[in-house]
Amino acid sequence: MKSIQSISVIIFFSLFMSCSNGQSPSSSLNDSTSLIEVPAPKYAILFPETEFPINKTEEVNPSLGDITVTNEILQGTDSNGPFMYFVAYNQIPPDLKKSIEGDPEAKAVSFKASLMSSATKLGGTDFKFSPVNLGTNFGMESICKVFNGNGIIKSRTFHIDEYMFMISAGGKNINEVDIDNFLNSFRIID
Numbered sequence: 001m002k003s004i005q006s007i008s009v010i011i012f013f014s015l016f017m018s019c020s021n022g023q024s025p026s027s028s029l030n031d032s033t034s035l036i037e038v039p040a041p042k043y044a045i046l047f048p049e050t051e052f053p054i055n056k057t058e059e060v061n062p063s064l065g066d067i068t069v070t071n072e073i074l075q076g077t078d079s080n081g082p083f084m085y086f087v088a089y090n091q092i093p094p095d096l097k098k099s100i101e102g103d104p105e106a107k108a109v110s111f112k113a114s115l116m117s118s119a120t121k122l123g124g125t126d127f128k129f130s131p132v133n134l135g136t137n138f139g140m141e142s143i144c145k146v147f148n149g150n151g152i153i154k155s156r157t158f159h160i161d162e163y164m165f166m167i168s169a170g171g172k173n174i175n176e177v178d179i180d181n182f183l184n185s186f187r188i189i190d
Contacts, residue, residue, distance in 0.1 A: 040070070040089060041160050045167065046185035047085055048178060052076035064093045081151070083171030085182050088118075092164050100159070111140030111157050114166060119144050119153045122170075134158050135188070147172040154179045160188060 047054055054074045061067050067090050075084040100107045112129055119127070124144035132141045139158035146153050153170030167186045169179040 040091075040163050042189040043087070043089075043165070044185070044187050044189055045072075045087055046182065047072075047074050048182065050074065050076055050078070061090075067091050067093055080174060081147070081172030083169075083174050084122075084153075085169040087165065087167050087186070089163050089165045091162055092159060097162075107138070107159065108140065110159075112142070114157050114164070115140060115142035115155050118166065118168065119146070119155060122146055122153060124153055132156055134160070134186070137188075141183075146170060152176065152179070154183060156183055156186070 052074060054072055056070070056072045059069045059071075061069055069088060069090040071086060071088045073084065073086040075082070075086075077083070096110060100110055108131075115129070116124070116127060119142065123146045125146075127142050127144045129140055129142050132139045134156075137158045137160050139156055141154065141156045143152055143154045145151070151170060151172035151174060153168055154176070155166060155168035155170075157164065157166045159165075165186075167183055169182045
């Protein structure tokens with residue numbers, strides 16, 4: 001039980017910065033980091049075309065050994081209300097990596113904790129989870145209600161190489177087909 005609580009705390013803090021509405025400017029790792037940087041896998045995703053810009057930010061999280069959390073966020077409001085599409089990724093914290101290595105149950109717990117922590121900050125309730133795959137990478141999908149039941153957020157998370165990726169989309173009165181098109185467009189480029 002302690003390992004599950006540890007995983008939840010680690011993921012909550014690693015995603016804390018990735019899901020806020022106000023993103024702050026880019027930062028870089030400082031020289032005292034103990035984390036060995038490995039290149040993030042290259043990915044592609046198709047954001048919907050809107051009048052709003054896609055903002056990319058990088059935040060350093062000192063509480064996790066100076067791990068950089070990278071976000072690409074498209075958010076705005078249309079005739080249906082507010083919406084958001086985003087991709088967030090960061091290197092897997094060493095403590096989390098150690099906790100989930102070789103333990104499928106711990107990995108599933110880490111996925112659920114990350115999905116819940118990000119959506120709960122946005123008012124998410126009534127979560128439903130299901131396993132998903134991206135090629136050979138196992139992941140987890142969640143869907144939850146937001147805006148007092150008048151909207152949804154659908155998210156997927158994967159551990160790919162040394163990184164954790166979360167892809168999410170949602171909004172008030174949003175078309176679920178648009179959400180699925182966005183989520184299904186995510187792919188890793190070799």
